[in-house]
Amino acid sequence: MTLRRRLLLLLLPSLALLLSAGALVDRWVALASTREAYDRALSGMARAAVVYLQADAGSPRLLAHSGELLRQIDVDDPTPPTAHPAVDGIAQALQQEQRYLAITGPDGALISGDASLAALTPRPPPDTALRGPADRMARGALFQDAQLHGHTVRMVSLELPSAGGPLMLSLAETLERRDRTEHVMLLGKLLVDFAELDLTLLVVWLAVYFGLLPVGRLRAQAEAHASRELRRFDESDVPAELRPVVTSFNRVLELLHDAAAAQRRFVADAAHQLRTPVAGLVAQIELLRADARTRRLQPELERVQRGAQTLAHTANQLLSLARAEPFSGMQEKFQPVALDALVKQLVERHIDRADQAGIDLGADAQPAQVYGDAWLLEDLLTNLIDNALKYASRGGRVTVRSGVEGAGHYLEVEDDGPGIPESERARVRERFYRRAGSPGMGVGLGLAIVDEIARAHGGHLSIGTGPALRGARMRVQFTLSGGA
């Protein structure tokens, strides 16, 4: 699991949970405050009526006025008060607004207003009995939820002292209005909460993304190491938490680099050391074969000579391989190398060997250039030519080419030998792999060396088929062309 994924998995669900809980609390607060506000407004209307009625108790005219008043103080209703309507008219008008008014006597009988509401109105209490635990009281006002004319209503009842004992005034309204307000409020809250959630998650994601950028850069560096060069990681840009890791990794890389260098040196030294005695051996055998006294031993001597030559060849190949292994700073020594000149030089060098083998060796050197190490490239082409001369049949043809195709400059050697079957093309690049029935004194390092040098130069060895579907065509295509 990536670090980014882990951080996001830890952060995002818990944040979402927290924000959802916040939204729930918001909803509860919104509902409670809406209810409170509407209750206060309802009791305010009722109280205003009470005050008004108290001033002129018992007068039906005033009762009519009280209806008018109720309409006046109703902030929700913009209609102007009607002048002196009848009480029933008022009640009817109120009913159209889904509000109901009732005044009951001390015995609970309806004095004026809505009969059904009167039936719901509690009796005026002897005293404090009015304060029940289930209903909320606000300064002597008794609130309750009830069913009236098929609607759920919120009603408030107030005591209205009069000469004939306490009267009760009840005012009820349906929940429609407060429900609407509640909806709007909840919707608004929900939208805000949702936007908040989204923004928070986005901010978290961005923070994680940017916070982890140095890790990404480190990974990119590591991937750039694919060239097998043991280069150090750049420590300057690494966050403090990661620096110890990178530092110790660099230390390991250094050790590895030293070990690789030591191994390379060892192989090179060993090969160097082998060369002088092998040179003596080869020269001595050559002389022995030329000595007339050994005429009867020629077949044996020839075998001995072949063995010595294989030994010499192997020492050379091991050295080539040790040289070709990439090491840090290798590319700093690169210089533009003309491939056509290299082709001419190496074809000339191999002419005599080709003659001995009865092979027509030729060149097709078109101008081409790469940025590289002249000696390694010489090794590369020498191995390709050796290989072709080994496999081409007597009387056959080997052509060495250089040129440009597309953006890539290339070296190519083509022979008309048996070719390399598709199934073996990957394996022949492996070290010490020899195809069954390989002629000559090879030890299976030739194409491994070619492959190694090609890669050190940002090139690629491709193995194909020669013209007329015969033979092998080995091409190394380079990407680091030297500046013209």
Add this chain to the structure above:
Amino acid sequence: MRLLLVEDDELVADAVVRGLSIAGFTVDHVARAQHARAALGTEHFDLAILDIGLPDGDGLSLLQALRSAGCGTPVLMLTARFTLPDKVRAFELGADDFLMKPFEQAELVARCRALLRRANQLPGGTVRLGRLSADLAGRQLLLDGAAVELTRREWAVLETLLHNLGRVVAKERLLQALAGWEHDLSANAVETHISRLRAKLGDAMTIRAIRGLGYRLEEPAAPGAAVADPRRRS
């Protein structure tokens, strides 16, 4: 021709001494740099073969000492070390050729011959090539002592090849050599003159065509260099 071999490895030294003797050279052998310095200081050698790795100092410093002492003897370096800086340094210090170990005897002999010929060849002098003798200044070619008539164009081609004996000469270069004589060179002018030369000189000289590169005048094999046994003669 007297050669000095400076080589500390017995096996190599023995083989080289015998091989070069068979090829007709007189070879003196020393194993130490100080002996080499003494020998070269007191006696004349036509060619020195120096190994780079010697027990008492390397061949490169020996070469440097020789050259700064004014010794002009051609020097062929032998080495088991194969590094570019070594090679560059050897040439800078005045080495004339460079041969890697292990090497084939035939190659060593050929290189020695080429070096000696280059050293002894005066500008415009006479070049001997098997049965042929070419007087470069007098523009005269003798085959077994008898003069061979060559056109000026054929001579231009032959002269260029002779100057690069044993080395490939690009076709373009031969064309340039002809350019002074022919105004409208056809594409196969070189081929034409080469085939005429071949016809006139027969097997006294081999001009080898190398596909895509050019031509090479082959060095003749030295008489007695191939299979010979000096002990039988003695």
